[in-house]
Amino acid sequence: MNRFVIVTLLCLSLVLAPGSSLANPGGNGDADRDYSCGGSCHGDPSLSMPSDANIEISLGNEAFSGQAVSVDVTVSDVSSPSNIIGIFLLSSLNGNSDTPEDHGWHMIQDPNGGSSNYIETKMPSSGTITETWVLLSPETLGSHNLYAEVHHGSYGGEKAYTGVSEAFEVTVNDVPEGLPGISNDWVAPSFRVSGDDSPLHISTRNTTDISVEWMIEGEWDPTSAPVQCTSDSEDGVCNDWEVRIPATMGEIEIIYRITTFNGTFSIEQPWLKMGTAPPPFEGDIWSARAHSFAFALLVISILVSLQGRLTLTIERKDTDQTELVNNSSLIRSEDNPGWLWNPETEEWVEDYEYREGAE
């Protein structure tokens, strides 16, 4: 009894132990995070080590107030082997309110298609990776700093590595009044459901027209997509658009570029990315559990009944002597009742089945 209690307690402890887990070697997922995640393992001096990764920031195009700009972060020379790497785009290193959104930037799209300042990705075998964020520049003119930080581990898992770039100064320039661009509150969708051909909604500002060209990731020749204004226009200005981009299947990623027009202005926005997601799964966890245990019990009942059936057949075979008697070469003789003639040994043997007077 004591042993049973000990084993039960041990099993329960093992099952309940994960509840207080601390380590996250597989990362924490994309999210808006401050510098060093506000004191994670990577920020703890006793648990972390400085990463020797080379981190560089560059701009894909010149930054204008309220206009889209692409920010490229290149990470190279990561000597510590790590499967997953987390990359931050930050505007300060205070430990709080560090995200670009906290400093007047607006996130249009992160490298994974979402809208987070921290993303996780797999490190390629080349050891160099470039990731691109698309943001709307702050309205405030002048100098703005951007930083990139990396978090990674090693296969040994003994330390959490962290590295941060030098400050990268972005000069935000003034723009002429009425310059067309992407709306401050629009976020590019990260994916569409497989087979969904519903139109893509785009919000702009100061636009009289837009054009959208798209292509599948890896192709070189973009195709124009039909666009339609969906809001009441004043003075020819329309800021809500629907764009028809064909439905995608499987794991196809579409990249598209919006060009905004207003009079003589024609502004090409950075390329944006849109993945394909499988249709939402409608399975229920309790249904799966019941389904699982139902199959287990049904399999047990089928196989155990089969075992019982086969055992019965074998037992019958063992006890049934009819076949043996039928195949016997013993000859019953009417002249010598109660005796059988064995032609092989040429001698009479007693017939145990003979009963006197019976026919």
Add this chain to the structure above:
Amino acid sequence: MVSSATLHTAMAEIVVGSMVLATICAVGCLASRMLAPSGINNESLFITMDRASLAGSFLALLFLPIAILTGNLASEGYAESALLYNKFVYSGLALGLWSSFVIGRYRMGPGLWNYRQLAILQSSTAVLAFLMTSMASSIGGKLVRGESLFDILPFWLPSDSAAILPLWASSTLLLLGIISTIIVFRLTLPRINTMD
């Protein structure tokens, strides 16, 4: 401390390792009885394989519920994909098959290997159980790392799409399973004796 996903991996490794041993030994027992006795194929080897298959399957059966429980915790209460749903189903099939293997061997004893039909049934159960267990494990690999050793095989049991049952249907099936198990055990209890 470790995460439930890591603990689940550890439990799954124990289960798979034990089941590999049990399956190889179960097939070995069948082969031992099918082939003519020789210097290698002797009674001692047969007894060792029989006991190893029983021990392996018993150990795996002991850890399988823990692996399923930790897997449940790791899934955080969501059957968010067909892969995860199928992992539940394959785990259930594996549990049923391994239980049948252990029940059969325990009730009939080592003598079951002397009867060709029972020996084939027993070893087939082990092979199928191992297939179901490795499928469930491979789905785990697919979910965590996006790849599995089964990717290199020319065949693959269905896992990307799932036959989803509504809760009422699953519950009815579960009730049916419980009733049929009770009936089968009540009917076969006096019938199956240890075979010499």
